[in-house]
Amino acid sequence: MKFITNNNNTYFIDPKGRVTLENFTPNNYSSNNNIEFVELTNEDIKLQLANLKQLTLEVTDACNLSCTYCAYGEFYCDYDQRKNTNLQYEKAIKIIDFLNDYWNSELNMSNRKNVYISFYGGEPLLNIKLIRKIINYVKNIKNQSRFYTFSMTTNGMLLDKHIDYLVENDFNLLVSLDGDYNNNVYRVDKKGRSSFKKITDNIELVSQKYPVFFDTNINFNAVLHNKNSVAEIYSFFKDKYNKIPSISELNDMGIRPDKKKQFLDTHKNYYESLSQTNNPLEIEKEMFIKSNTYQTLSTYIHRYSGFVFDDYNDLIFGKSDKLIPTGTCIPFSKRMYITVNGKILPCERIGQQFALGTITNDKIELDIPMIVAKYNNYLNKIKTQCTQCYVARACTMCIFNIDSIEDKCSCNNFTNSKNFVMDIASQVEFLEHNPLDYAKIMNEIIID
């Protein structure tokens, strides 16, 4: 495989997907690239439960804001109806105990491991009572092999009331804010009034009262939409708080058919927004790994440089050629998400119709063979496409984000050889202009 960048430099792609300046080997990079697609097993899932990194608890579905684009709002139809419900303490404890049994089992691979206990909502601080009870319980768990970090995604409206407790428990906070007053028009209270002043006053209070905590434990997430831009978001947080925010586009999965137009009017594309500024590269360089460009570049370098290893086993034995199709995570390999209704999901980012189990009043219903069968059924539907896809080894596509997963199932990210070469060429071209970024990514970035 060969390509020429816009800078008129010629490159070859070797059988491992690495770019070279000469065709040193007669073999070509091919779509299957020696991958052996395997099925999930019961043991795979048990192993993830015993080595879970993060438990996210939706402590309430109530919220003191009524953001127009909320993932549980009018645009979407893939979630349980919000009824101002709180997660029951007993259910939270039941799942913690269930997991702790796994963490204490011989399937636990760690002598010492951090588990993130994360609180999610609605607005989680509306149910601080439950959060306090859960934290008390977690702190008294008898398990030498685990320590815990608490984290929360919050809209910041109640930070003034609860910040002492959050600081005391060393919470990592992700505060949602979309930029300045005008950028924030969709973040309104139940009466449609702007939340901007209250949130920024609260942030000001935290930064004054707990400056170190503010520096180390508080991050921001801004949603990109038609009332803000990447440049505005970046400038606001940089100037006001000296912070680099994460910027997310609106989730385009699970949109209600009758709200599609409104959704599309509200939605803004990251790159489109960036291209409208005078200094896009400067902003992206400042944002570095929080920018889409550097995230994509980092993924490319991690997957195709050939010099990145997950751990010492990878280094000694080489990377495994056995993969499950798509970029879907093995369930619970990144986290477990519990909804207010006790549904068990592998992640908060996927539709609640894909729940893998439930916490009932009596027990945990998590039928592992059923989950395995469900995943393998989905993955087998798409496997043929994966064998012909040129980015199969570096795929980031979650099976639950594929339309029509229950039917014939077709991947939007399928990449043929032409698109594969174009993708690689664009990364290489970026590095031609920004060569120092390669070492920076290699030395600084850890991909989860």
Next chain:
Amino acid sequence: MKKNYWFYIANHVYCNIIKNKAFLYNTNNGASIETQNSNIIKIITEIFKDKNLGVISLIIDDSQEVELTAFINNIIEYNMGGLILKKDSKTKPIQLMPILNIQNDINKLEKDTNRSIGENVMKYLHELNIYIEDECILNCKGCNEFSNQFVFCKNNTSPSKMNDSILKRVFSQLQTSFVSRINIISSNVFKSIKHHIISDNFPKLSPRIYYHTFYKNIIKQTIPIDLLSNIVILVNNPIDKDIFEKFDKNIFKNSTFNFIVEDLLNYNQIMNLVKQYNIHNFKIKPFYNGGNINFFKENIFLSSSDLFEKEMPMRYFFCNQTLNTNNFGTLNILSSGEVKANLNTKVLGNINNNSIKEMIHKELITNTAWRQIRNSEPCISCLYQFLCPPTSNYEMIFKQINLCNVKNC
């Protein structure tokens, strides 16, 4: 006539520059180039800088230094890089150069307060040596020195024997490990342990279990025929040939013989024995007895030709820069319960009181053996520092890091 080129060294080339010398090694074909020319070393240094990503601008003309021309020609001839005419090229081309990046490297975990070196450590257990009993009445010359140099039975003045319940506890902890081999070692292994203790309790145990036993004790035991290929027979000097006469022929065909060798004469005897009995699987274990340094210097110490015998991939260099593949992943459990990463290093804990995870975690932090690399003099000044295999038990016994005849410092 002057011509403008991009000169590049390919990203499959390993480079080591020490003082006034440079060494380039093609990890695809094993070809190498060494130079002491300061101008060439300057060029190589420039090429490997982060900002250059393997490529620099080079003007070539007729008055160019002969040595530089020869170097460039060699680079091209050995498929280690090349020249590209600049022509219409608007920017410098790039390559993803070999910067080692281990995502879960200990140094990274150490700096992250939300991570621990102790996480997921069980996967790093690859091999277990279990010295199940250290009582022996044979009193072989050199006994106890053997096991410090390679896997061999040992004797103790206050002997102990691991009981079955401890063994069960060990095996029960291996479910999530990557253990592919378990060596059970005793001078009379089938007297020390009954195979069914393992097979009955752990029918699903996936690693292969090898029983290491002293050759003189074999004839006294009935060995299950289906276990023959799992038996390693330990043979020291002088060899009692009469015992070999009494062995079942299937042993020669299926079992592995580990012969201790102390000198050339001894080596020749073993070769004759191998031929005479048609021994299919055998290994030679050179033993330093304190008086055979010349045998080691002549036959065991590495020479330059040994180092270049086969081509090494980039991963090999990365491994040698990071960890010791001779030791990494191995734990030795003594009959007393003490656990060591290497029999010549400090005790990590006791299997009666500590879990295997705890001891792996401790080894990763204290680094008694697993991450011992060639990072001290004289190796640190040698161009072949990481082409050379990792240090072994012999280096520990000799208390000398460079068991080689290579002069390249």
